[in-house]
Amino acid sequence: MATRIRPSSKRCTVIGGSGFLGRHLVEQLLVRGYLVSVFDIQQSYELPGVTFHLGDLCNKQALLPALQGVSLVFHCASPFPGSDDRSLFQRVNVDGTGAVLEACQEAGVQKLVLTSSASVVFEGTDIKDGKEELPYAKKPIDYYTETKIQQEKLVLQACNEENGFLTVAIRPHGIFGPRDPQLVPILVDTARRGKMKFIIGDGSNLVDFTFVENVVHGLILAAEHLRPKSPLCGRAYHITNDEPVQFWDFMSQVLMGLGYDAPRYHLPYWLVYGLALLLWLLALLLRPVVRLRPTFTPMRVALAGTHHYYSCTRAKQDMGYRPLVGLQEAIVRTVESYPHLRRGA
Numbered sequence: 122m123a124t125r126i127r128p129s130s131k132r133c134t135v136i137g138g139s140g141f142l143g144r145h146l147v148e149q150l151l152v153r154g155y156l157v158s159v160f161d162i163q164q165s166y167e168l169p170g171v172t173f174h175l176g177d178l179c180n181k182q183a184l185l186p187a188l189q190g191v192s193l194v195f196h197c198a199s200p201f202p203g204s205d206d207r208s209l210f211q212r213v214n215v216d217g218t219g220a221v222l223e224a225c226q227e228a229g230v231q232k233l234v235l236t237s238s239a240s241v242v243f244e245g246t247d248i249k250d251g252k253e254e255l256p257y258a259k260k261p262i263d264y265y266t267e268t269k270i271q272q273e274k275l276v277l278q279a280c281n282e283e284n285g286f287l288t289v290a291i292r293p294h295g296i297f298g299p300r301d302p303q304l305v306p307i308l309v310d311t312a313r314r315g316k317m318k319f320i321i322g323d324g325s326n327l328v329d330f331t332f333v334e335n336v337v338h339g340l341i342l343a344a345e346h347l348r349p350k351s352p353l354c355g356r357a358y359h360i361t362n363d364e365p366v367q368f369w370d371f372m373s374q375v376l377m378g379l380g381y382d383a384p385r386y387h388l389p390y391w392l393v394y395g396l397a398l399l400l401w402l403l404a405l406l407l408r409p410v411v412r413l414r415p416t417f418t419p420m421r422v423a424l425a426g427t428h429h430y431y432s433c434t435r436a437k438q439d440m441g442y443r444p445l446v447g448l449q450e451a452i453v454r455t456v457e458s459y460p461h462l463r464r465g466a
Contacts, residue, residue: 132191133344134158136178136221137198139165141301142236142333146195147171149337160187161198178217181224188228193344196221196276197236201303202265205418214268215275222279225286232287234344235276236336239294239329239359239431240266245423249327251431253292253357263420273357280355289343290357291336294431298333298451299458305375309462312381317372322390322426324369329361329430332451335444336360339436346440358436364448365430371452378456380464390426397422 131154137143138159144166150157151170158172176183178198188194196218200209218235225233242248242255245262257274261267273290280288297304311317339360347353373383397417404412436442446454460466 132156132158133193133195134160134174134187134191136160136184136187136194136196137236138171138195139163139173140197141298141303142296142336143195143197144300145298145333146197146337146340149334149341153341158187158191160184179212179220181220181227184220184224185228188224188230191228192231194221194225194230194233195236195340195344196233197340199236199269200265202238202240202263203303203418203421205264207264210264210268214265214272218272218275222275226279226284231285232344232347233276233279233289234340234347235273235288235290236340237273237276237290237292237357238266238269239292239361239429241270241273241292241357243423243429245419245427247326247428249428249430251359251429253359253435262423263418266420277355277357282349282354287347287349287354289347289353289355291339291343291360292357292431293331293336293339293360294429295328295330295361296333296336297330298455301333301455305379305455305459305462308372308375309379309381309459312376317376317381317384319386319388320369320384321388321393321422323387324367326368326426326428327365327430328368328371328424328428329363329365330371330448331361332444332446332448332455334446334451335362338445339440339442342436342440342442352439356435356439358439358442359431359433360436360442361431361433362444362446362448362451363433364444366448368425374452375456378452379459379462390422393417394419394422394426 133155135143135147138147139161147157160174164173174187200213244258257270276288397419
């Protein structure tokens with residue numbers, strides 16, 4: 122049994138703190154005077170005053186030393202959504218989260234803030250100004266979404282005011298910003314291979330993209346407003362830039378900012394979605410023999426061709442959330458942070 126140290130309200134641990142979102146969160150917590158520990162499978166940077174604990178989050182015994190004397194845990198560890206590895210998603214998002222919850226309760230942690238995803242309510246059809254009351258997707262269109270639904274349910278159901286353990290889930294959507302290892306690098310790689318010429322659908326679909334600093338702001342606000350009898354206990358909150366933008370306009374701004382051509386030829390949405398579905402099924406059938414990784418999965422096509430933007434009203438009312446950085450400034454700052462990805466660099 123781990124020995125209990127009296128938790129300090131300013132001592133926190135960021136699980137997944139070596140990742141893109143995790144590192145931004147760690148940096149902002151330090152600015153705000155928190156004492157920060159990181160638990161992750163690897164250490165990707167060093168910061169004065171930050172203690173790193175390396176280990177597998179499915180191992181409760183490895184987690185416990187990182188949670189001693191800590192009152193607050195941020196859980197933002199997750200595999201990359203596009204990895205399409207069912208067993209990995211199950212292991213990290215579901216089994217790992219179960220171990221995190223057990224370790225938190227054993228170590229006397231008082232608050233857990235989960236980074237969930239707005240995709241938990243997305244089934245590949247239009248969502249306009251979606252509220253948190255929307256039901257979970259009954260037919261999730263990828264393994265990431267399927268396991269994020271299970272993860273969020275586990276965390277919110279673990280909220281227990283009588284036992285002094287409070288939980289809340291933050292659902293960001295389309296996170297981007299400096300040091301992002303996915304969105305911008307993948308976009309540029311696709312453009313360099315000459316595959317960013319086409320717009321899926323008519324190009325009018327509105328979506329949320331959320332600057333990483335705004336997500337971090339939402340996570341910290343949630344932690345600071347999560348207390349007994351508060352409306353946050355056991356609930357989920359959408360956090361976005363609150364500025365829906367046409368998906369292909371956003372992509373074009375990033376590409377043109379880095380010196381690449383914007384896509385301009387239109388392809389019918391249902392045609393591309395049907396092809397993506399066929400390729401996905403083919404990859405599934407051939408998996409025992411050969412591993413195919415189709416560029417266009419049904420989820421990626423749905424994200425590129427449908428409306429999906431969410432209401433932040435609940436976060437505004439319950440924790441005073443307002444985006445700190447507007448979308449246009451966020452795009453400029455993101456583009457400027459990738460000089461090495463510019464055309465001709």
